[in-house]
Amino acid sequence: MTFVVTDNCIKCKHTDCVEVCPVDCFYxxxxxxxxxxxxxxxxxxxxxxxxxxxxVSDTDPTGTPDWVALNGKYSEIWPNITMKKEPFEDAEKFxxxxxxxEKYFLPDPGTGx
Numbered sequence: 001m002t003f004v005v006t007d008n009c010i011k012c013k014h015t016d017c018v019e020v021c022p023v024d025c026f027y028x029x030x031x032x033x034x035x036x037x038x039x040x041x042x043x044x045x046x047x048x049x050x051x052x053x054x055x056v057s058d059t060d061p062t063g064t065p066d067w068v069a070l071n072g073k074y075s076e077i078w079p080n081i082t083m084k085k086e087p088f089e090d091a092e093k094f095x096x097x098x099x100x101x102e103k104y105f106l107p108d109p110g111t112g113x
Contacts, residue, residue: 002037002058003046004067007101009033009054011094012087017046017055019084028081029074030106031088036075037068052095078109 009032018026018033025039026046035046035055047055058068094100 001042002040002068002071003035003042003044003055004037004058004071005032005034006054006056006062006067007032007099007105008052008096009050010100011097011104012052012054012091013085014051014054014087014091015081015084016049016051018081020045020049021082024080024082025075026081027075027078029078029109031104033081034071034074034078037072039075052091074107077107 005026011031013028013032015026015033018024022043022045023039023041025036025041026033027036037058044057056062056067088094094104097103
């Protein structure tokens with residue numbers, strides 16, 4: 001079992017989770033974070049820290065194999081993040097918006113937002 005970041009992180013990118021992670025398994029893209037599945041120790045301390053509830057267990061129905069694969073892929077590409085940053089200024093506007101992966105996902109961390 002591992003935890004994964006799902007699409008509600010996109011265009012919000014709160015980093016409260018990063019600050020509490022004991023193994024620094026978060027990686028930062030242009031407009032979302034991901035969790036490295038081989039580094040996550042399944043402690044779950046990050047889950048309640050996410051204000052938009054974007055972190056779920058891979059056994060949760062929203063933690064589908066697609067999210068496990070996306071987190072695994074981009075955690076190998078994107079840089080590690082270990083310190084909390086400010087979320088996007090308009091994060092509240094995007095909280096809960098459906099289909100954010102298709103609409104807004106930026107695979108290159110250098111593209112900015």
